[in-house]
Amino acid sequence: MRILGIETSCDETGIAIYDKKKGLLANQVYSQVNLHADYGGVVPELASRDHIRKIVPLILSTLTKIGLQASDIDGVAYTAGPGLVGPLIVGATVACAFAYARGIPVVPVNHMEGHLLAPMLEKNPPSCPFVALLVSGGHTQLLSVTNVGEYRLLGESIDDAAGEAFDKTAKILGLGYPGGPKLEKLAKSGLSGRYRFPRPMTSCQGLEFSFSGLKTFAANTVRTSINNLQIRADIARAFEEAVVDTLIIKCQRALELTGFNRLVIGGGVSANKFLRASMNDIIHQNGREIFYARPEFCTDNGAMIAYAGLIRIDESLKSTGPIFVNPRWSIATLSKLKN
Incomplete structure (x- = not known):
């Protein structure tokens, strides 16, 4: 199973593809640092607009980089929170639209669970x-x-x-x-x-x-x-x-x-x-x-979202649920994994 991971919680657009058997296939991040530098911090409206401009081209370039097409993706995971509501909605909308068009499952991922699981991407993961x-x-x-x-x-x-x-x-x-x-x-x-x-x-x-x-x-x-x-x-x-x-x-x-x-x-x-x-x-x-995790997996990235999504995705479901985002979604409220 191949999962497309989409991260847009703040000022980085992160796209990754994780294969259940082969591991991480691709991981690309576009940073908005230069966009926000003049303001001394992230401007939410500008962040949202830049995610809109960058997210689809970044998905396409990530697929092209490893020789895959949209039809090769089996599920989509996206950051649903916590984060800035505007950027979250951009990622959630694109993820759900992609999944609906392909008839594949989609899962919202807690951003902090993504960070917690990022060390699992390494060769010596914790138990x-x-x-x-x-x-x-x-x-x-x-x-x-x-x-x-x-x-x-x-x-x-x-x-x-x-x-x-x-x-x-x-x-x-x-x-x-x-x-x-x-x-x-x-x-x-x-x-x-x-x-x-x-x-x-x-x-x-x-x-x-x-x-x-x-x-x-x-x-x-x-x-x-x-x-x-x-x-x-x-x-x-x-x-x-x-x-x-x-x-x-x-x-x-x-x-x-x-x-x-x-x-x-x-x-x-x-x-x-x-x-x-x-x-x-x-x-x-x-x-x-x-x-x-290695430094590139410490900052916001799609790889950790794709991995977390693979763990939580229900392969039997299709993209029929409503778009979900929660800017204050606490990791402590997450449900246990199904056996």
Whole structure:
């Protein structure tokens, strides 16, 4: 069975084709970074219009790239949420139209489940049970995963997500959009220890996160410091260390609470090299295992949606249901997989 995966939750148009026997056949992503750069962030209306322009040509080029036609697709999976409602509707409409025209099944996929399952695309995928850290621009969540499709929310951010805090702090430092990767690059030249940022909510029990205060702390530090490149690099380093330390402390706490020995990290922030190196050291020191996807599968992409769709698609159904999107669709509400 070949699944066409469509991802349009925000500012990337992701198209992929996954074969049940052969694995991932194709994966293409068109990024709208240049479109939104002048605005310092994603403009939803512009994002929706650009998805409309790019999605069909990208589907056609993906099929052509591997020598397939529309008739070779057996099912369609699309991101139904969470995300921006306009972009979600674009992807959902195209997916359902494609499936209806071909008389094949279509399945809505939860974007966060896609991120959670992205490490399954690697040669050494994790086995259940495990703790999952989903860390992106819109979400920071810890989940107990007893089986694929069986998720229990352990804790999440009560305000800004980690990726959102990265972007806002990068803007404070004058780094532009997209801020996360630029802040990470600047932090590499920063001196550790010159500034000490708080590790929010680590002194209290629980697995909730709060990163909004770090942004404010960074703004106050910038305002009271000499404005030169080295100082800004030192501030970026201190901020990055604070976020990573906080994530590590919470992950260790979640592993101890569940008794699991495996940690899976997904989402755009999981591509951060300092996070990976620091988390690797701590997890391995405690005799546990850690898994994450390669960087191109950490950011939004169609491959993770196609894979998640393959797991959840009902081959006996045809495309007859209504178009479904939910901008606030929680992964904790997903149903268990059918045997």
